[in-house]
Each structure stands twice: as C-alpha cells, then as structure tokens.
Amino acid sequence: MNIHIRNGRLVDPKSGIDAIQDVYIANGKILAIGSLPAAFHPDHVLDAGGLVVCPGLIDLSVRLREPGLEYKATLESEMNATISGGVTSFACPPDTDPPLDEPGLVEMLKHRARILNQAHVYPIGALTQGLNGEHLTEMAELHDAGCIVFGQPNGFLTDLRVLMQAMQYASTFGFSVWLSPQDRNLAYDGVAHDGEMAMRLGLPAIPVCAETIAISNIILLAKEIDVHIHLCRISSAEGLALVRAARQQGMSITCDVTINHLHLSDMDIGYFDSNCHMMPPLRSFSDRDALRKGLLDGTINAVCSDHAPVDEDAKLLPFGQSEVGATGVELLLPLTLKYGMEMKRPLVDVLAAITSEPAKVLNIDAGYLSPGGAADLCVFDPDIYWKVSATTLLSQGKNTPFLGMEVPGKVRYTLVNGHIVYESEH
Numbered sequence: 001m002n003i004h005i006r007n008g009r010l011v012d013p014k015s016g017i018d019a020i021q022d023v024y025i026a027n028g029k030i031l032a033i034g035s036l037p038a039a040f041h042p043d044h045v046l047d048a049g050g051l052v053v054c055p056g057l058i059d060l061s062v063r064l065r066e067p068g069l070e071y072k073a074t075l076e077s078e079m080n081a082t083i084s085g086g087v088t089s090f091a092c093p094p095d096t097d098p099p100l101d102e103p104g105l106v107e108m109l110k111h112r113a114r115i116l117n118q119a120h121v122y123p124i125g126a127l128t129q130g131l132n133g134e135h136l137t138e139m140a141e142l143h144d145a146g147c148i149v150f151g152q153p154n155g156f157l158t159d160l161r162v163l164m165q166a167m168q169y170a171s172t173f174g175f176s177v178w179l180s181p182q183d184r185n186l187a188y189d190g191v192a193h194d195g196e197m198a199m200r201l202g203l204p205a206i207p208v209c210a211e212t213i214a215i216s217n218i219i220l221l222a223k224e225i226d227v228h229i230h231l232c233r234i235s236s237a238e239g240l241a242l243v244r245a246a247r248q249q250g251m252s253i254t255c256d257v258t259i260n261h262l263h264l265s266d267m268d269i270g271y272f273d274s275n276c277h278m279m280p281p282l283r284s285f286s287d288r289d290a291l292r293k294g295l296l297d298g299t300i301n302a303v304c305s306d307h308a309p310v311d312e313d314a315k316l317l318p319f320g321q322s323e324v325g326a327t328g329v330e331l332l333l334p335l336t337l338k339y340g341m342e343m344k345r346p347l348v349d350v351l352a353a354i355t356s357e358p359a360k361v362l363n364i365d366a367g368y369l370s371p372g373g374a375a376d377l378c379v380f381d382p383d384i385y386w387k388v389s390a391t392t393l394l395s396q397g398k399n400t401p402f403l404g405m406e407v408p409g410k411v412r413y414t415l416v417n418g419h420i421v422y423e424s425e426h
Helices: 075-084 103-116 139-145 160-173 196-201 209-223 237-248 259-263 285-296 329-343 347-352 356-362
Strands: 003-012 017-026 029-033 044-047 052-055 057-059 087-092 120-126 149-152 176-179 229-231 253-258 302-304 377-387 406-416 419-423
Touching: 003 347, 003 377, 017 347, 052 347, 057 329, 057 356, 075 087, 075 103, 075 329, 075 406, 075 419, 087 329, 087 356, 087 377, 087 406, 103 120, 103 139, 120 139, 139 160, 149 160, 160 176, 160 209, 209 229, 209 237, 237 253, 237 285, 253 259, 253 285, 253 356, 259 285, 259 302, 259 329, 285 329, 302 329, 302 356, 329 347, 329 377, 329 406
Parallel strands: 003 044, 003 052, 057 087, 087 120, 120 149, 149 176, 176 229, 229 253, 253 302
Antiparallel strands: 003 017, 017 029, 052 377, 377 406, 406 419
C-alpha cells in the first residue's frame, strides 16, 4: 500500500529534523520525505495537520506474559496495548514461565508474534537455565532462534563466578549482557526504598547499596572482559555516578530508566499504594532528580516502560505481599512528553530517549525516518490530554500509579512496515 502522510510535524531525533514535511511510503519503506516522488500514487492519505510524525517508539522492556502467565495478560492484549502506545519495536524480558532459556520457546514466541503482524518483538534470552543463576544457557542457539541480547532480570544472578562465565561466553559471540543491578542478598525481602517512608510504614527496606554493590561487581568483572554491558532500570544517584565513571574510563556500558522512576519517589507509596510496588523500588526525591539530570546529560541512554501487567487480585494484597510491577507501555510516550515539558527540553531531544537511543542499545535498524528505511512510525497529537483509567488502557493489566491522572500526547496512528496497525477514533 502506498501511503501519503501530509502536513505533519516531522520529528526525527537521529537526523535532528523538526519541520513540517510530507512522508511518502511504498512497499513497507519510506520512499521519500518532503517532495512528491515521480509517479507516486497514494492508496491512502493521512492528514497529519497539527500532529507529530516521528519514528515508531522502541521500548526496552515489555512483558507479554507468554508463555505461562496468560492469566495476567495475553500476547494479543499486550500487542494491542503496545501499538496503541505508538511502540513499533520492543524487547521482551526472559522472565516468563518457563523462562526464555530454550530455542523452542523463543521460536514459538516469535512465530506467534509474526502471526499477529503488529510490532516487532525482540526476545531477551535468559543468561542461565531457568534463570536460576547456576548453569549458562546455550546463548548461540538462543541467538539463532531470535534472541539478540541476553539478560538476567531482577538480580537473580548472585554467583559472580557464573556471571563472569556468562560475560566471557557473551563476549566470544559479541552478545550484549543485560543485567538488573540488585544484590539479592542485600535486597532480601525488601519491598521499598530504605528511607523515611519505609520506616514510617514498617515496610522491609532495600538499601541503595543493593544497587551500587551490584553495579560495582558488574563493572569490575566487565573490565576484565571485552563485553558490552547494559544496566536495566537504574534507580539511584549513586548508581548513576558509577555508570558515569565507568564510561569515562572507556567501558562499553549503557543503562536505562523507567518512566515511573523519572516521575515518582518513595513518597508516592502514600498509604500502602500497591501500584507503587516496583523493583527496583521507587527511591528518594534526590534520586529521582538525579535520574532526570542523568537523562538530560546523556548518562542514561533510554527510557523504558518496564511494562509488567499484573492481575487485580495480586495487587489487592497488602503492599508487602502484592505483586511487583505496573502496566506502562501505553504511558511511555505521554510520560516521556511530560518529563520533557517539566524539564523544558526540545521535543526532538525528548523523543530520542524512546526512538533512536534505544535502537542503538538494541543494535537494531530502527528508530529513524529516512528514505529506504522501514516505515515504522508513530503519529500523535501532542496537545491532547487523556485520562489514564481501566477503560482507556488496552493492556490486560490495569495497575499503574498514574490511574486517574491526565497525561499529554495521544497516539493517532501507528504504522509498522508501512501498514496502519493502529488508528484511534479521536
């Protein structure tokens, strides 16, 4: 299908373009930007007057809950949520049930995603079998099945010998290692940041050193091995300082932050709001402000949703017993825009954190708009505010700390490979 997107405000962070431009799409690719190509006849015209046309968003952490956790969400429900949020590519963590540690599981996930023909799915392969932190997976076989990076979520790898072996294995094949820096022993049974709020509510706490000691160990090991490290969900000022110092020493290290940690602190737990039960925990105001500045100065490479749909019953339990996680993929764009407005940053810079920069982290050919590139686009209205509610969210998981709030930015169209996969009614 040939598509002509006209009169839109084209914002492409990779090239720095921010101007009113027309986009011409043919055969799943961007044919031209600006001038009408010769002999181009559109099958469909999208009037993008007053709208922003940008690369499709790229999210570094979206849990589909399949296989094994379909009672929380289904592939169909979360893929619908993904494209309604303007996300056209995303990484899927391996903590499914069973974990993504077998090629067959990865192939099945990729196959089912292809059938749905919506966003591009990039599974993260498990570093260790069963994510138990003891025996390495066959990363090469998982890579052949479709995994492009390998990770160990939620601090489940405490044996440093195994971690070193995993880095060496990944280095041999040039794979990136994605780690959630949290020392499991220090975190223990903690559910909240070690601060005034946890003390007042009597909640078991997780100290910042659970993150910094894990980061320090990772950095010390990685210095001995030529491997790229990506740190998932940095939550503290001290952790960020370690990343900054390591990069200044020439290490190949990147990191991301969640939209929740950019906006919230442990004070938002309020009276035991289980929607704020996250891992890593929401930390102090000063940590949140440091993360905001870290994104501003480029220490943090990307913003992700850390989308983790949770069923209602699991969130109705007391805070400490409630399940960790929040839905978020539909809020990635609005909350990133909100951050940009509060920090008074140009739109082209803000969108880089959810388009071109995560594409670099994943090392995929996406996150930009130029002739010859895949026609993965997000078209949104930056001036519309909408209310976050169980009705407006398409994800099967309805739990987020932002329920009831008005957020900016409404996705009008999402295109993947030149096809309109999502179109809003308003």
